[in-house]
Each structure stands twice: as structure tokens, then as C-alpha cells.
Amino acid sequence: MEPENKYPSRKKFILTGVGTLAFFGSLKLLFGKKKTKSVKMLSQDGQLVEVDPELIKKLGKKVSNEEIHYWITDKKNLKSK
Numbered sequence: 001m002e003p004e005n006k007y008p009s010r011k012k013f014i015l016t017g018v019g020t021l022a023f024f025g026s027l028k029l030l031f032g033k034k035k036t037k038s039v040k041m042l043s044q045d046g047q048l049v050e051v052d053p054e055l056i057k058k059l060g061k062k063v064s065n066e067e068i069h070y071w072i073t074d075k076k077n078l079k080s081k
Contacts, residue, residue, distance in 0.1 A: 008016075038050040
């Protein structure tokens, strides 16, 4: 008769470790926090804010450089009054 091996075999140890890691990895994927994408935008008072893209209305009109310059100088003039 062979003596009983008190320690598990190397193959069993590795398979148990891989199975445990796969189990916890799948739990993280199933129950982990869902990351939402956010868009950084400049508010009218000049602060940088993050906004959910689903809340933004898309009108399809791009602002020209002249309109941006006018908007910035207009805001500076309002603050100086």
C-alpha cells in the first residue's frame, strides 16, 4: 500500500486557484458598477462640468469661432459692470 498524500496535488491546486479567480471575476462583471460616459462641457459662468450625453439636445448646429469670441467678451463685459 502507498502512503496517503496529505497535500493536494499541484494540478488540483492550480485548477482550484483558477476556478476561484474565474468565479470572482465573473461576479465582478455581473454585479460591478456600470460606468456611464460623461462629457466635459463649459457652463455659462465659466466652470467645467460633466454632463451625461443622453441629457444633451443635439441640434446639429456647430458654433463658429466668431460666436465663441463674442460670447467670451460679452461675459467679461458683464462681470466688469
